[in-house]
Amino acid sequence: NHLEMSDDEMSRLYISDSESSSQTPMETHNTNQRKRAIEEASTSSSLIVASSQSPLVIKITTAMKKPREKKVASIESEVIQFILASSARKGFVREADVRKMLSISSTRLRDMALKNVESALFRVFGLKLILDKASNRYYVANMLQTRKDLELAIERPSEEYSLDGILLAILMFIFMVKRHLENENGVSDDLIMEFLLHLQDENTTELKKSTSTLLLDYVTKGWLNISKENDTSGNVTVSYDWGLRAKNVVDPTKLLHLFCKIYGTAPEDWPIHLLAAKKLTHALEQADSHARKHC
């Protein structure tokens, strides 16, 4: 029981601060300070007692430091699991939820914790966290080689494979229909709806409804981006384009090659699209390499 230590034993103790690496003899501290130091050391599990041959040394960190470090590490684990679970269940993670979980008083520690989370997701799972500032949502993107083969999801229930196929078809349609000009909004929802209904070889109200729902689901999960514009007559034009998640995951050059394979042409027959694809693929590869370096 440290409180039963004799004065002689106490006089052989040093208090060492791990931050500054300095040691001050305990005897220079008053009894209350000594007792407090030992109690803090015991509760923060930082009490280290050297062998009886040498002066007893108690390493004491500043009272809040070690417990806070441990707490940050466990918060990071919780945030990582939250991100994985939320993105698996809903397809996205609300930025506000992550910020709430990272409610660490120190801004520096909070930012560092978020960086650690991003780094851990990439290091362990090959997943990248993408923040869409427009919607204040994070999306989780698969950065592994597999995405270059247009495998959007791994080991999903087989009934969901068809959804990936429809998504790829939509992304391909948007990419090929666009003229790839600056400030282009995407492709109108009428065109996409017409394409999808033609694909399903039916045109019923019920099918239109379920197709609209499907498109909105893709928007929610970051695959598509929706924009609305009012024209001069007050009509609203709704357009769909690639979402942030698709831009980070889908290789447009690979998609163009697949289109040409289906259509029976060569990528060179589509010079505008080929140029756009090469630019986007290059940007994607740069972002990849940047992410790998920093994680």
Added chain:
Amino acid sequence: MLEKIFDIAGGNYGDEHRLFAQMIMAKGVVKVDKVGSMFRKACNLIGHTKIKERLPKERSKDLAKSLVEVMNGKLESMGLRLVFQYDEFHDDLEHLVLISEIDHSESLKITGSFTSEQIELFHNWLTMMFAVDNDCYGEILVEDALNSCTTLANTGRIHGASMHNAQMLIDELRKQKWIIVARDSYIRLHARALTELELVLRSDEFDLPSCALCKRIVAARRFAHLCQCENFIHKTCISRFLQRSNSFQCPGRTVEGEECTVKFTPETLRRFHISVVNADIANEEEAENSAEAIEEPENESLAENENNTPVRMNSTLNPFSQDLFDDVEMAEDD
């Protein structure tokens, strides 16, 4: 070429491990004898090395051990861990489970698949399963599980609970491999639940005993042997040890702390109406079904006989016949 897969698995943590981590995260639990094919798929998808040969099932455990050692080093920093768990009923069936070691927190609750009412209902079923006066300790009948929600609704503990909702919960728990519904309509915990909920099941609330051999929880006592030394041993553990020798001594200690001198022989398993030989045959047939599921994932149906009915195991009055077990559930690809 086969050794290449072991080199990759036991080597530096790379994209193959990352992809495998994604796969296992999506499933939550996989059979150990499928780990080989999953990791091979991961290696081939990543593309650095193409592995054409299939790994024999008997080597899948070795590969899984190598993978777990490498991957747990990374996963533990995230509060995750891969754990092996034997099945309580099927001999030689072992699972690899990805568990979270974080204490249940409010923030993680909102991402869960189940509402708080459903969790309460499941908790109630656990209480029923492990009630002292439960004749079939560790299991409950589907009928009793459904009826219990009426009682809970009457006591006001669960609002709006209905049999329909309870049935949907059972279906969802089965789908996510938290429970198994056997053909005799008994519900018991899947290996995944036994692993994830181990701390809860060992707590004072349930206080489940450990198997003297594997040291894991003994849940369904119908599939466990109670030795004279008052220690429980899984029948599957006894069966596994008897494959190595004709008899072995109980590893348990008596209440007085002395070594137990009871010897286990194939005769011990006769009580379960399954001999080691029959169990082997039963396992062989299921293994063939499983092998088909692994090698040709597109054709996930059970092996069929000429009458196009699923192949059934010996289904006499044997309470431990494979017929009682949810063959469709377990034979399905994960």
